[in-house]
Amino acid sequence: MRARKVMAGTLSVILAGSLLLTGCGSNTTQIAKEDIVKVWTFPVEKNYAKNFDAVKADFEAKNPNIKIQKEELTWAEGGKKFDTTVNAGNPPDIMFIAPSAKYISTGLEVPVENYLDAKTLADYYPSGLEYMKVDGKLYGLPLYMKIQTMGGNKKLLEEAGIDWKSIQQNGWTWDQFKQLVKKGTKTNADGKQQYGFVFNGSGVDFSELLDHLNMNNGLPYALDKNSKYTYTNPKFLDTLKFIRSLITEGISPKEANQITPQKRMDYLYSEQAMIIFKAMPYYEVVIADNNKKVADKTAPAGQKQIDFVLLPEPHADGQQAAVLGGVDGYTMFKQKSYNGDQEQHLKNIAKVMVALTSSKAGASAVTLNLPQVTKSGEDMWKDKYTMSPENKAEVDRLFKTIVPPTQVNPDKSLKAIKIYDEVIKPDYQALLGGDKTPERMFQDVQNKAKELFGQ
Amino acid sequence: MKGEIKDLKGASFYIKRGLIYMVLILWSLFTFLPLYWMLVSSFIDPNSSASLQFTLVPKEFTLASYSYFFTFNKNVLRWLFNSLLISGVVTLANVFFASMAGYAFSKLRFPGRNAFFWTLMSSIMIPGQVTLIPLYILVVNVFNMSDTYFAIILPGVVSVYNIFLMKQYMTSIPSTLIDAARIDACSEFGIFRKVIFPMAKPGVAVMAIFTFVGQWNDFFWPFLVTKTSTMRTIQVGLSSFKFADSTQFGPMMAGAVIASIPMFILFFALQKYFLQGITIGAIKG
Amino acid sequence: MKKMADADNRWARNRQFIQDYGWSYIFIALPILIFLTFTLYPLLRALVMSFQTYHVMGSEWVGFKNYAYVFHRELFSKALINTLLYTLGTVPINIIISLGLALAIFQLGKKSQTFFKASFYLPAVASGVTISLVWLFIYDPMPEGLMNQFIHLFGFANVNWLGKVDTALLSLMFLTFLGGHGSGLILYLASLGGIPKTIYEAADIDAASTWSKFRNITWPLLKPTTLYMLVINVIGSFQVFMSAYLMTSGGPDHATTTIAYLIYQDAFEYFEFGVAAAESFILALIIVAISVLQFKYMGSDVEY
Secondary structure, three states: OHHHHHHHHHHHHHHHHHHHHHHHHOOOOOOOOOEEEEEEEOOOOOOHHHHHHHHHHHHHHHOOOEEEEEEEOOOOOHHHHHHHHHHOOOOOOEEEOOOOHHHHOOOOEOOOHHHOOHHHHHOEOHHHHHOOEEOOEEOEEEEEEEEEEEEEEHHHHHHOOOOHHHHHHHOOEHHHHHHHHHHHOEEOOOOOEEEEEEEOOOOOOOOHHHHHHHHOOOOOOOEOOOOOEOOOOHHHHHHHHHHHHHHHOOOOOOOHHHOOHHHHHHHHHOOOEEEEEEEOOOHHHHHHHHHHHHHHOOOOOOOOOOOEEEEOOOEOOOOOOOEEEEEEEEEEEOOOOOOOOHHHHHHHHHHHHHHHHOHHHHHHHHHOOOOOOEHHHHHHHOOOOOOOHHHHHHHHHHHHOEOOOOOOOHHHHHHHHHHHHHHHHHHHHHHHHOOOOHHHHHHHHHHHHHHHHOO | OOHHHHHHOOHHHHHHHHHHHHHHHHHHHHHHHHHHHHHHHHOOOOOOOHHHOOOOOOOOOOOHHHHHHHHOOOOHHHHHHHHHHHHHHHHHHHHHHHHHHHHHHHHOOOOOHHHHHHHHHHHOOOOHHHHHHHHHHHHHHHOOOOOOHHHHHHHHOOOHHHHHHHHHHHHOOOHHHHHHHHHOOOOHHHHHHHHHHHHOHHHHHHHHHHHHHHHHHOOHHHHHHOOOHHHOOHHHHHHOOEEOOEEOHHHHHHHHHHHHHHHHHHHHHHHHHHHOOOOHHHHHO | OHHHHHHHHHHHHHHHHHHHHHHHHHHHHHHHHHHHHHHHHHHHHHHHHOOEEOOOOOOEEOOOHHHHHHHHOHHHHHHHHHHHHHHHHHHHHHHHHHHHHHHHHHOOOHHHHHHHHHHHHHHHHOOHHHHHHHHHHHOOOOOOOHHHHHHHOOOOOOOOOOOOHHHHHHHHHHHHHHOOOHHHHHHHHHHHHHOOHHHHHHHHHOOOOHHHHHHHHHHHHHHHHHHHHHHHHHHHHHOOOHHHHHHHOOOOOOOOOOHHHHHHHHHHHOOOHHHHHHHHHHHHHHHHHHHHHHHHHHOOOOOO
């Protein structure tokens, strides 16, 4: 009986509470003189929330009629939330995402050039802006430039007799890579299996090695300048064969398609991997953090302090060495139905976007060890970088070999994405697992390309 | 109670019992593994990466992850409150409405009964992925309920799964009891309240737990329809520990442990009902 | 006069109708109302979508094009086969396991019952993500993986469980056998508790064997619960998504692509909501057909 009374009491309190709280919570409509710009972002780097708030405070002080409303998403599910709202016609004004044919096809992604003046735009380096374009139209602004490459454990490289300094400067071919890296596969000092080369074949971007090696084999992008599909070229088959041979020759683990990015790092830390893919300049910071943990004994048993060197990716014989570059940044969206002065709102959005990517916002690039995207950022932050001189020199060298993106027709780009997701990705998993030969996979790609492109 | 037949039990009885215990214990140890791991990982230093390793024996013990969890965001307690409120309301609503509907579908005869029932049933056979966007448009764009408790609660107020569960559970309640009550001039609602509901208590308790746990653990819908930190539920809040490649595992697990406490409490509070064997005589008297 | 009588009659009939059935409709009114708004409306929108190429700024009607595409789509049949295999391989076994566990636990003392109920059910409250992380450790393809360590004891070489076409789906099925029986177990225990002891006592007087008691009393009286378990588990397994999403991304070579995962990809990776909707309605038709059969063979209302 008493229990029932308590239950009833709790229930009424809960119900009353819910009514009260929703009463205050639902007050979303505002008769606003000030324009609210909604920004969705992610924890981009460890200090990003702080950096963002500083930029926001600065901006709002200078533009009292514009308010920035920030929502921080999670990496795991944020994309799906965004996709849902885009397809419901209700996306935020600014999203931390690269422009893509997928979003442009909804009609809600807005080209920004009309809302920016030439002087503002001139502050951005053109190489970075190029990545924010689709079919020649600019849809957003970059926050930092990025490059992805390989990296190695200096000690293990030297043990295997590899002259990493010379490789940094001169690069290497696929054959040279195999010959040298093979020496890294052995039993290590702890009696564990060590591999010459460990790459992530599982996780979000599990097929990135394929893209990078294609790029180093004269196939930088699925679509070339004339929007022609390129993965039906026999060179694609050569790339597949090369990757497969890394596994059959024992250079990489035969469980490659289950190596997550985390596992790849674990192998690096426990000296079970001599060279890892992928690696970014920021890893110098990540690895230094882990070295500290090893010193404090808070790292898992068996982990060692690692001296990390960035390395160029090997290229096919007779092909140019190339690096996959890119940017991360903000793109601009509109809603299906906006109550108010749409044009003025878009102008304000563009202003916010500039503030979120230039000068003061460059702090993020510093944390990530990546170059600035604006001249104003360069001036403000150039003395703040802390990177080992060798790696810094390597980053500068690698930036010179970046292949700029191609500007292609969005419809064709969607088809290329479809081939990639429906055929290349699943087949690639099977290729790594030994369930599919390179020839079979190449055949599958050709068949699908014929179906979609008729070539 | 079992005393009088004890002498009849031979050695084979104890061997059988022993075997049952052994299998059950081994099995439950295994199913307990995720929970155990969650607990062990929650006692690890928030900055340590050791928690990503799977170990049976805990290597460190510190409550730092817990204090980190409670201080990293000023709304942590609010998230817990939100989750309690939302799951509580949804559970009570289901207990009330789903058991009524379950009674109607199992024991009452009325025109359109099967049609209604199968319309409800077929709706749960469509995967949620395709109704997500229309539902979002309805709740956020049409009803303008974004960032309110209503947006989270209303779609879950009565679930077809629960109606079906209650219908199945009430099917085996003897109709003779209902007829007897009718002769005693009970109204239909009176029958439901005085006869059916008490007899269906074990089923209702099970449903209450399932609903509470389901709502408590629901992540994507609350994440989708809320935007301010104060309106988030604990599951949505927990996910914000994920940062780029690395995850702050200790605090996340500490949060998961804290977040499962209400479910544990509810389970132990309601579990006595599952055992309650009801004898017909007891109800009749 | 006649008209009056007619009206009176109709009035009386209506009154009789309300008296007879009014409560029935009141009992189901709110569920139906909520259902109409939050389920049926989105569902109808999705049905419309399945005949369209969905665009947020204005969809195009394409008739049965999406359905035709799905019927000819190799990937859809592959996913359908995967899903069927998964369902056949998991649902019956898991129902038997739940029932077996419930029967075993039910004969124990009260304290033991509580203990086992808690230890089988409570792990389910840990989120699916935590559980899938544990299973990723178990299925770790390297020699240090738990499952591999286990088979090493018997001299087998290590297996790339989730990475090989022939073991990936089986591995996903196997993980359902060892965990996740908590809900079924509790449901069965609640139903077992509802069976009057007097019936068993009567059978004891007739000196019935354990098997005959199970066959003639327990099983028939548990039928409504078993039907529930069957229908719900078949629906769940036809819509299985999380394990493919969290553990294999549908690979390798689509070996673990289930229909629900395919629908997810079509909707959220390619924004082809029309195709995803068409696939969903085909899937729903299949599940409805199976459920109707289940009701037909299991649904006889049992009473004691």
